Amino acid sequence: MYLYHTGFEEIKVPDIHVGRKNADFGQGFYLSTDLDFSRRWARIRKDRSTYINSYELDLENIKVLKFERDAKWYEYINNNRNNKTDIYADYDVIIGPIAIDTIYDMYGITTSGFISADDALKILSIGPVYTQVTLKTENAVKALKFLSSEIVDSEIVSSYRALVAKEEDEFQKEFAKVMEEIN
Incomplete structure (x- = not known):
């Protein structure tokens, strides 16, 4: 499996x-299966280079859990965001959709408790599915091979950020429709 990580340094051994323990899939090293997606979320910081690191993950001898956008996935995200015990801590790698509210502005309502889990799942199911892969254990890190890194220039970052802004606008329209349906 080929994977990508965007950040401000070359990371050969993650x-x-x-990182945050209350991230969607809990503590771990987060990667994407999609190079284009990784470029979309690159940022520019003064006096720092922006890197996209490329890796290969050997899935042969590691325990992998794969999620779809469903109630089990939402429960796991909600538990992790609320700092509950990681119920899948015995897995080396978690693969599944990125909770879209971390990408597009949903005003924090999906895990706020103000709406039902079913409605939160409806909201989190809006928009494109982007996959994240989270290395949870040292065993997973050992299965990851660093391939290369590239420095992303500000022009590329700007062009991808413009694409994200366009997607955000489309997403907000769909988000408004779903909010009207659940209210």
Whole structure:
């Protein structure tokens, strides 16, 4: 499996303990299966280079859990965002859709408790499906092979950010329709 990670440094050996514990799939090193998606979320910082690191993950001897956009996926995300015990901590790698509210502005309502889990899932099912792969264990890190990195220039970042802005506009229209249906 080929994977990509965007950030401000070349990362040959990721640290699964860096980052938020309350991220969608809990503590771990997050990657994408889609190079184009990785470019969309690149940022520019003054005096820093922006890297897209490329990897290959050998799935042969690791325990992998795959999610779809369904109630089981939502429950896992909601539990992790609320700092509950990771119910799938025995897996090396978690693969599944990115909760779209981290990409597009949904005003934090999907895990706020103000709407039902069913309605939250309806909202999180809007828009395109982007896959994330999260390395959860050192065993998973050992199965990951660093291939290369590229520095992304500001022109490329700007062009992709414009694409994201266009997608955001389309998403907001669909989001408004779903909110009207559930209210």
